[in-house]
Amino acid sequence: MVTDLHQSAVASPTLEKTKERREWLRSLLIGLVILAAIATIPAYGDPSLLHTWTLIVMYIVLAQSWNFIGGYTGYAAFGNVAFFGIGSYSVGLLVLVGLPFWVGLIVGGIVAGIFALLIGLPVLRLRGHYFAIATLGTAEALREFIAVKDIGGGGGGLMSLPLPSLDAYPFLFYAFVGLSVVCLLITVVLVHSKFGYALIAIRENEQAAEALGIYTYWYKVGAFVLSAVPTALAGGLYAYWATGFDPGTVFDRGISIEMVLLTFLGGTGTILGPIIGGILFETASFQFQTSGLNLHNTLLGLSIVLVTIVLPQGLIRLFQEFTRRSTPGLTLANRFMEGLRRVRRYITANGI
Amino acid sequence: MFDVISQPTAFSHVSPLERENTPYPSFLKLMDVTKRFGGLPAVDTLSFSVRRGEILGIIGPNGAGKSTVVNLISGAQPLSSGSIYYQGRDISCLLANRRAYLGIARVFQITKPFMELDVRENVLVGALFGRHQMIYSAAFRMAEELLEEIGLAHKTHFKGDQLTIADRKRLELARALATGPQLLLLDEVMAGLTPAEVTEAVELIRKINRMGITIIVIEHVMQAIKSLSDRILVLHHGRKIAEGQPETVLSDPKVIETYLGKRYAQQQDQLKQVNTDMLNEGAQYQM
Numbered sequence: 001m002v003t004d005l006h007q008s009a010v011a012s013p014t015l016e017k018t019k020e021r022r023e024w025l026r027s028l029l030i031g032l033v034i035l036a037a038i039a040t041i042p043a044y045g046d047p048s049l050l051h052t053w054t055l056i057v058m059y060i061v062l063a064q065s066w067n068f069i070g071g072y073t074g075y076a077a078f079g080n081v082a083f084f085g086i087g088s089y090s091v092g093l094l095v096l097v098g099l100p101f102w103v104g105l106i107v108g109g110i111v112a113g114i115f116a117l118l119i120g121l122p123v124l125r126l127r128g129h130y131f132a133i134a135t136l137g138t139a140e141a142l143r144e145f146i147a148v149k150d151i152g153g154g155g156g157g158l159m160s161l162p163l164p165s166l167d168a169y170p171f172l173f174y175a176f177v178g179l180s181v182v183c184l185l186i187t188v189v190l191v192h193s194k195f196g197y198a199l200i201a202i203r204e205n206e207q208a209a210e211a212l213g214i215y216t217y218w219y220k221v222g223a224f225v226l227s228a229v230p231t232a233l234a235g236g237l238y239a240y241w242a243t244g245f246d247p248g249t250v251f252d253r254g255i256s257i258e259m260v261l262l263t264f265l266g267g268t269g270t271i272l273g274p275i276i277g278g279i280l281f282e283t284a285s286f287q288f289q290t291s292g293l294n295l296h297n298t299l300l301g302l303s304i305v306l307v308t309i310v311l312p313q314g315l316i317r318l319f320q321e322f323t324r325r326s327t328p329g330l331t332l333a334n335r336f337m338e339g340l341r342r343v344r345r346y347i348t349a350n351g352i
Numbered sequence: 353m354f355d356v357i358s359q360p361t362a363f364s365h366v367s368p369l370e371r372e373n374t375p376y377p378s379f380l381k382l383m384d385v386t387k388r389f390g391g392l393p394a395v396d397t398l399s400f401s402v403r404r405g406e407i408l409g410i411i412g413p414n415g416a417g418k419s420t421v422v423n424l425i426s427g428a429q430p431l432s433s434g435s436i437y438y439q440g441r442d443i444s445c446l447l448a449n450r451r452a453y454l455g456i457a458r459v460f461q462i463t464k465p466f467m468e469l470d471v472r473e474n475v476l477v478g479a480l481f482g483r484h485q486m487i488y489s490a491a492f493r494m495a496e497e498l499l500e501e502i503g504l505a506h507k508t509h510f511k512g513d514q515l516t517i518a519d520r521k522r523l524e525l526a527r528a529l530a531t532g533p534q535l536l537l538l539d540e541v542m543a544g545l546t547p548a549e550v551t552e553a554v555e556l557i558r559k560i561n562r563m564g565i566t567i568i569v570i571e572h573v574m575q576a577i578k579s580l581s582d583r584i585l586v587l588h589h590g591r592k593i594a595e596g597q598p599e600t601v602l603s604d605p606k607v608i609e610t611y612l613g614k615r616y617a618q619q620q621d622q623l624k625q626v627n628t629d630m631l632n633e634g635a636q637y638q639m
Contacts, residue, residue: 194488197469197477204466204512211426211460212531213452213481269468 063274074203079139087235112232143251267314409581457533465512482531
């Protein structure tokens with residue numbers, strides 16, 4: 001009996017630790033299961049379904065990479081589409097020269113990383129609205145530059161690539177899914193790394209973070225580069241997939257806004273937020289788009305309003321609030337009601 | 353030239369020549385430090401020094417520039433003019449994070465816990481960075497030890513925003529200690545605490561001081577600062593008006609006048625008068 005007590009006393013801290021570990025492990029597993037489920041889509045052999053889901057997964061990747069700077073570091077970057085466009089144009093230009101597609105992809109990632117570093121150095125000295133506006137301006141300027149200089153060569157920056165073979169479409173789909181898995185893994189590692197803690201500290205309170213010895217400036221630049229590279233890779237894949245694009249499509253500020261919205265809908269600074277938000281919003285958006293109503297942009301605007309009013313913390317946090325451990329000994333029905341009550345309180349506390 | 357209390361180890365990394373040339377070999381030395389917000393000086397040509405291992409109390413009425421002094425020493429705000437020497441080294445131009453790396457930690461007047469992180473992770477961040485820049489496992493162990501020591505071990509899983517004021521202050525203190533400081537700046541840590549909690553806090557600060565950490569305390573709770581401080585510095589309109597032993601400083605009529613108001617000083621005077629009158633009367637009565 002006595003030894004039992006001792007054992008339990010010794011075991012409890014390790015139990016706590018495993019419980020903590022389980023939290024991110026659970027997120028990782030759920031994320032992998034969702035992505036694995038999505039990966040079965042080419043098996044149905046429906047080209048239009050594949051087309052839709054390729055774009056959905058692309059948006060998930062974009063939201064995941066925006067999450068690094070916007071979600072974890074708390075810097076509302078509104079110009080991340082610039083990196084997407086850089087990726088697209090790198091692939092486009094190098095494929096036209098005759099180099100293999102993957103060379104363009106790698107070059108695009110590197111160029112976007114360097115661009116993020118160079119832009120980040122001045123821009124990340126700004127905070128709040130100023131940072132958001134400066135990033136937005138950067139993306140707009142880059143789009144105009146490429147259009148005016150006609151970088152694509154088809155007039156107004158338009159670029160046409162040779163059509164890939166038909167079996168390239170499933171391959172590109174899998175490439176997007178793979179990229180999303182990589183982003184998921186990076187996020188999971190980030191959350192419990194020194195780098196990740198620095199970013200979260202910056203988001204929570206930059207002054208306190210500095211007082212603790214965190215060189216906030218370089219960590220912010222690092223987060224900006226980290227969010228730029230996967231975005232550019234997605235842009236490169238998109239270029240090869242779409243074959244024809246102009247600055248208006250790959251530097252569309254709507255893409256920047258969608259990155260932000262998807263992350264906010266799911267939950268900023270969470271592992272699963274961008275994935276959940278991406279799937280929910282984009283499936284709805286494509287429904288509105290393909291059903292001939294053409295209301296997808298209305299949906300976009302409406303969603304922004306609703307999310308900011310009702311769900312500024314996102315669906316994941318709402319779910320966490322719902323399932324949070326309550327007083328022991330409640331029946332399942334009571335616990336459910338308690339959860340609902342908590343969710344209501346949570347939403348009303350956010351401003352309604 | 354060297355003061356007695358400062359140990360020579362404080363300058364072990366400074367070359368002998370440099371040591372000769374360093375005008376003020378105290379642990380921390382502020383020289384003609386001025387900070388202007390717009391035209392108004394919040395701190396005006398302030399000079400003082402702190403010896404290694406002491407507790408220096410800074411008091412003064414609201415708006416005297418106490419918190420600004422802490423911001424200037426910790427590097428949260430840049431100096432307008434003057435210079436700050438820390439362990440014989442000019443740190444006036446260093447960034448806040450660099451100063452934390454050199455061993456200057458602070459506790460904010462308005463607590464700033466990282467709300468999304470739990471208590472342990474808050475302290476962990478301090479240990480990961482700060483002076484030691486620890487690796488994760490070592491930082492984790494240090495966080496556990498510190499929380500145990502500071503009395504938050506049973507709340508490691510609470511989020512920053514689920515804590516009471518007293519616990520938030522404890523958390524801030526633990527986080528600052530996790531950075532491995534040699535100089536700790538405490539900006540009104542006892543504001544908003546109950547008398548019992550103040551007593552606890554005083555004990556805790558003494559304990560931290562005994563660990564060999566030099567401390568600057570800014571406080572409004574007179575009783576606490578009087579019993580804690582080795583020396584007290586009084587600020588008024590950003591200028592130093594008195595400095596010295598707690599008893600002598602607090603009984604200085606100039607300090608009483610500025611800090612507690614002219615009327616209070618007059619009352620004290622009257623009280624003294626009444627007392628002596630009564631004494632005289634008593635003496636007369638006895639006669």
